[in-house]
Amino acid sequence: MKKIAVVGCTGAVGMTMLQLLENTAYEVVCMASPRSAGKRLKVGDSEHLIEPFSVEGCATCDIVFLCVSGAFALEYGERLAQSSYVIDNSSAFRYADHVPLLVPPINGQRYAGEKLIANPNCSSAIALMVLGPLHHEYQLDSAIISTYQAASGAGQPAMEALRERAKAFTDYGDHNGAEHFAHNLAFNVIPQVDSFEDNGYTREEMKVVWELRKVLGEPDLAISTTAVRVPTLRSHAEALSLRFKQPIRSLARVRQLLSAAPGVEVVDAPEQGRYPMPMTSTYKHAVEVGRIRYNLIxxxxxxxxxxxxxxLLRGAALNAFEIMQLIDD
Known part of the structure; x- marks a missing residue:
């Protein structure tokens, strides 16, 4: 029986990781900070005793999931990879040439047995499920992407804060401050996710650029992104405007291609009010895709x-789980 460590088990991604590991044949070890150590964590029908993180404890495990900050991953990731396979959910190693950045249905064939593996940013992972098969068929030339990102991207406390702010909302102009976001998110949209770079884009926006290029193996791919925080809880939404080198002769072929792609569900009957939404994609393993149409330009x-x-699923824990399955193969 393989032994799996989830470091950062009490966070939103860590908890989702534990849900995916429930009822599997793996022995699961939960690790967190000293303040959580010794507590019991209930996930589904399972109860875990939280252990304090230690390099020695991780060394007894076959695979270690890091659901922690980038700074923590930078400090311990490579050391842990000396004895275990390490799947890191932070941005710490995503852009390192020697560390694979994997979305298994898209570029899993490139995995060559490396011990340290990076999990992509949530917006990138979600977009790539659709971009991968389209790029393979038509050769992507450029992409303009707007992301509408849920509170969960800022962690479990941010989700709870949004719920409380929504309950307490009275009118605009009242209580505009926020602990987890640049501004109050309730009944609002915020065109800032992460800090701004010198080029005027946020780091979240540049992550999408860098990661799509790396996963698709297209280092010069033209991409521009705008990331917006919206008052949804778990699911991100994205608008994609794509240009291809090969002509698209039929939208029916596009729908057929996407329907056959693993991890993708075509929801494209707008005249019946059916299209992708956080309301329907939340808790779903597949990425919903719809509003499929020719670009007017x-x-x-x-x-x-x-x-x-x-x-939390397709954008983080589920992708990490599928990387683990690659290792097992």
């Missing part, structure tokens, strides 16, 4: 799409 070389995926 790029004509048959372009598509406009709308997608939605659960940030």
């Amino acid at each position: 790029y004509k048959e070389h372009g598509l406009d799409l709308f997608i939605s995926g659960d940030q």
Whole structure:
């Protein structure tokens, strides 16, 4: 029986990771900070005793999931990888040339047995489930992406804060401050996710650029992104405007291609009110894709799409779980 450690088990991604590991054949070890050590953590029908994190404890495990900050991962990731396979959910190693950045249905074939593996940013992972099969068929030339990101991207406390702020909301102008976001998120949208870079884009926006290029193996791919925080709890949504090198002869072929893609669900009957939404994609393993249409500017070389995926599942824990399955294979 393989032994799995989840470091950062009490966070939103860590808890989702434990839900995926429930009822599997793995022995699961939960690790967290000293203040959580000794407590019991109930996930589904399972109860775990939380252990304090230690390098020695991780060394007894076959696979270690790091659901922690980038600074923590930078301090311990490579050391842990000397004895265990390490799947890191932070941004610490995503852009390192020697560390694979994997979305298994898209570039899992490139995995060559490395001990340290990076899990992509949530927006990137969700978008790539759709971009991968389209790029393979039509060769992506450029992408303009707007992301509408849920509170869960800022962690479990941010989700609870949004619920409380929504309950207490009275009118605009009241209580605009916020602990977890740049501004109060309740009944609001905030065109800032993460800090701003010198080029005027936020780091979250640049993560999408860097990660799509790396996963698709296209270092010069033209991408521009705008990331917006919206008052949804778990699922992100994204609007994709795509230009391809090969002409798209049929939207029916596009729908057929996406319907056959693993981890993708076509929800595209707008005349019936069916299209991707956080309301329907939350808790779902698949990324919903819909509003499939030709781009008015790029004509048959372009598509406009709308997608939605659960940030904690498809955007984080589920992708890490699928990386673990790659290792097992």
